Amino acid sequence: MNAHSGKTAIVTGASTGIGRATAEALAKAGFRVFGTSRRAVEDEPRGVAMLTCDVTDDAAVLAIVSTVLSRTGRIDLLVNNAGIGLLGGAEESSISQIQALFDVNLFGVIRLTNAVLPLMRQRGQGRIVNISSVLGLIPAPYSAHYAATKHALEGYSESLDHETRAFNVRIALVEPAYTRSAFEQNTLAADSTLKDYEDARARARAVMKEATAIGDTPESVAAAVLLAATDEHPRRRYPAGKMARQVSVLRRLVPAKAFDKSLRKQMRLPV
Numbered sequence: 001m002n003a004h005s006g007k008t009a010i011v012t013g014a015s016t017g018i019g020r021a022t023a024e025a026l027a028k029a030g031f032r033v034f035g036t037s038r039r040a041v042e043d044e045p046r047g048v049a050m051l052t053c054d055v056t057d058d059a060a061v062l063a064i065v066s067t068v069l070s071r072t073g074r075i076d077l078l079v080n081n082a083g084i085g086l087l088g089g090a091e092e093s094s095i096s097q098i099q100a101l102f103d104v105n106l107f108g109v110i111r112l113t114n115a116v117l118p119l120m121r122q123r124g125q126g127r128i129v130n131i132s133s134v135l136g137l138i139p140a141p142y143s144a145h146y147a148a149t150k151h152a153l154e155g156y157s158e159s160l161d162h163e164t165r166a167f168n169v170r171i172a173l174v175e176p177a178y179t180r181s182a183f184e185q186n187t188l189a190a191d192s193t194l195k196d197y198e199d200a201r202a203r204a205r206a207v208m209k210e211a212t213a214i215g216d217t218p219e220s221v222a223a224a225v226l227l228a229a230t231d232e233h234p235r236r237r238y239p240a241g242k243m244a245r246q247v248s249v250l251r252r253l254v255p256a257k258a259f260d261k262s263l264r265k266q267m268r269l270p271v
């Protein structure tokens with residue numbers, strides 16, 4: 001008998017990358033895991049039941065929560081992982097493109113959370129782990145809207161945790177740095193490009209591509225998610241991997257001017 005057997009978990013965006021590795025790690029740890037993605041997957045993650053659900057669709061979100069409940073009678077853990085990137089100058093995206101990004105990365109999280117919270121509150125038990133990013137902590141030139149979704153997610157999660165603690169429901173954030181998944185290929189290009197940003201945007205794309213190729217494995221991020229999901233006394237934040245831990249410490253300790261200079265150098269912007 002495993003410490004977590006009998007517990008039910010939902011992981012959004014479990015078809016690939018971090019979500020897939022997380023769903024498999026939770027299943028291995030004893031959870032009964034339901035993974036979601038927009039498209040049905042042929043090679044399901046090991047030990048995971050996959051359901052189709054677009055996190056931007058209210059009805060689809062309610063439907064999968066009801067399916068999981070009818071099959072298991074409980075939801076102990078929600079991992080809000082589904083997310084998408086957007087690369088380009090902040091001025092280069094239409095409002096509708098930015099709204100669509102927020103609909104996945106922030107409102108998708110809120111939709112799922114609102115669907116499971118009543119059950120967790122009534123049972124007096126539950127954990128929600130939100131996959132943020134180091135870009136929820138630091139600026140991200142040429143990914144400003146993506147960074148805005150993750151900064152918003154950080155503020156939402158930390159605030160919510162104060163509210164739900166009274167019901168023994170805790171919210172934790174996992175903050176990966178560059179991770180070797182399909183994220184970079186799936187990152188959207190800005191829909192209203194301007195010539196003035198062309199070079200800097202191309203450099204930002206190159207930085208992202210190179211850093212992702214040597215980034216952390218999805219499995220190492222999944223280990224941080226497993227810890228956040230099962231820690232007896234959960235922390236608000238779990239930086240995942242060496243780079244994320246370094247960034248999180250440097251952001252707090254390095255003087256703003258020095259941090260600014262180092263970030264511009266890293267992003268190949270004139271210092």
Ligand SMILES: NC(=O)c1ccc[n+]([C@@H]2O[C@H](COP(=O)([O-])OP(=O)(O)OC[C@H]3O[C@@H](n4cnc5c(N)ncnc54)[C@H](OP(=O)(O)O)[C@@H]3O)[C@@H](O)[C@H]2O)c1
Pocket residue numbers: 012013014015016017018019036037038039053054055056081082083084085104131132133134175176177178179180181182183184186212215
């Ligand atoms: N990779 C990195 O470098 C990195 C770094 C920091 C944070 N993160 C965060 O980690 C999370 C997972 O990213 P990843 O790296 O694993 O990327 P990924 O390989 O592109 O996986 C994204 C997952 O989200 C799902 N998804 C996308 N849009 C969706 C929607 N509207 N509704 C439901 N599911 C949707 C995708 O499945 P379908 O396409 O089948 O729906 C897929 O399963 C994201 O929140 C991302 O922001 C990633």
